[in-house]
Amino acid sequence: MNVTVFGIGYVGLVQAAVLSEVGHNVCCVDVDKVKIDKLKQGVIPIFEPGLTPLVKTNYDEGRIRFTCNAEEGVNFANVQFIAVGTPPDEDGSADLQYVIAVAKTIATHMDSPKIIVNKSTVPVGTADKVAETINDTLRSRHSDLSYSVVSNPEFLKEGSAVADCIRPDRIIVGTRFNDNKLQIQDTFKELYAPFNRNHDRIIFMDARSAELTKYAANCMLATKISFMNEMANIAEKIGADIEYVRQGIGSDERIGYHFIYPGCGYGGSCFPKDVQALSKTSEIVGYKPQLLQAVEAINKHQKNKLMIYINQYFKGDISGKTFALWGLSFKPKTDDMREAPCHVVMESLWAKGASIQAFDPEAMEEAQRIYGNRTNLTLMGTKEAALSGADALVICTEWQNFRAVNLNLIKDTLISPVIFDGRNMYEPNKVKKLGIDYYCIGRGLSISTPQI
Ligand SMILES: NC(=O)c1ccc[n+]([C@@H]2O[C@H](COP(=O)([O-])OP(=O)(O)OC[C@H]3O[C@@H](n4cnc5c(N)ncnc54)[C@H](O)[C@@H]3O)[C@@H](O)[C@H]2O)c1
Missing domain, CATH: 3.40.50.720 (NAD(P)-binding Rossmann-like Domain)
Structure with a gap:
């Protein structure tokens, strides 16, 4: 045809x-x-x-x-x-x-x-x-x-x-x-x-x-992600580990393992705009889309999550600091940066006077196209090069080659060895044992367990 x-x-x-x-x-x-x-x-x-x-x-x-x-x-x-x-x-x-x-x-x-x-x-x-x-x-x-x-x-x-x-x-x-x-x-x-x-x-x-x-398909998937992020935020406050919870609920075949990974928010050209668009359609026909609005609000909050940690760790004083940033695409295996969580992190860091050394396996050209040449963003050729001279490491995308890393090298290269991991890439105990401060999502906490 x-x-x-x-x-x-x-x-x-x-x-x-x-x-x-x-x-x-x-x-x-x-x-x-x-x-x-x-x-x-x-x-x-x-x-x-x-x-x-x-x-x-x-x-x-x-x-x-x-x-x-x-x-x-x-x-x-x-x-x-x-x-x-x-x-x-x-x-x-x-x-x-x-x-x-x-x-x-x-x-x-x-x-x-x-x-x-x-x-x-x-x-x-x-x-x-x-x-x-x-x-x-x-x-x-x-x-x-x-x-x-x-x-x-x-x-x-x-x-x-x-x-x-x-x-x-x-x-x-x-x-x-x-x-x-x-x-x-x-x-x-x-x-x-x-x-x-x-x-x-x-x-x-x-x-x-x-x-x-x-x-409905995209909103359902976005809902699963926001649900899990809400669970992660609760887990963090009460001293539970969301990764155990994820495995525990994923094994129920009515729930399944897909789309229940906690993280620093969903992005891309589809979920954010489709949740918004269906909300809008619902409102136009006189139905208040309470669930969709909550899904979107949780995602907005989640995209700020790493900045909350960063501000907490550096007590709000990040002016003049340099951050290594791994992962610019909105998810692995694509160069698409539309609505990627990294944008929120980058804009917030720049607004506070910090600089960024970024690396992504596929989205470097796209980042260059979007941000052009600016003094507070350097696009680096490798993930290791991004660490050089940086105060801290921020991870926004779960690329496969960020998983198996030389943690000792990270420790020795960063000025203040701390990782802000928006994708729960590593075992918190293993990282902390090496003397690296580690902030991840909903793991009870990589910080301290509150009394309840
Ligand atoms: N990207 C995804 O993963 C995905 C998945 C499923 C559905 N969708 C939907 O599919 C649609 C397209 O998404 P995309 O990501 O491929 O978009 P895109 O932005 O990558 O591509 C759109 C293309 O349309 C071209 N275009 C604009 N006006 C045109 C015109 N008058 N005549 C010919 N070409 C024109 C643009 O130049 C561009 O190349 C969207 O509605 C999106 O929501 C996207």
């Missing part, structure tokens, strides 16, 4: 690569000319395990193409994916301007019937808004071409996006009331057949339910 994908970011590029890998022909359209030019030269603009060979091979073999020419993209295929960003608006609701812009573009150039597919995470009712936009544009062209709008939200995880698209847990396809369901179902069965051989993963439903399914 021929498929066009508008928006070649983390979702669009990975989906396009995987669809072309199974034999579909994919036209990728983006407004970012620099990105498209890079892709044509075989330079992949994001880090995602397994993505580079997939894109290069399929480009060389002619199954995937890149263009800024929207008309070319519209004419290329009957199935048009919209995978552009939906960042939060000022009031927390999802900003749909990019989605609507693509809908207008498709309607402006289409000269045959189209199936328009929302892959972006969009509020309930967006399929109808996209349809309205297409309707208005076609009407202004005096055209009566037919079209359908389908909600097909994406569930990939950055860091394992390629594998997730090749073996999706589920494929949600939501159709609108008046659209031709049978034709849409046949199209999606054919499109996703290569990913559906082992068992049927496609769940057909109405568009509104499909749109809400995506938000």
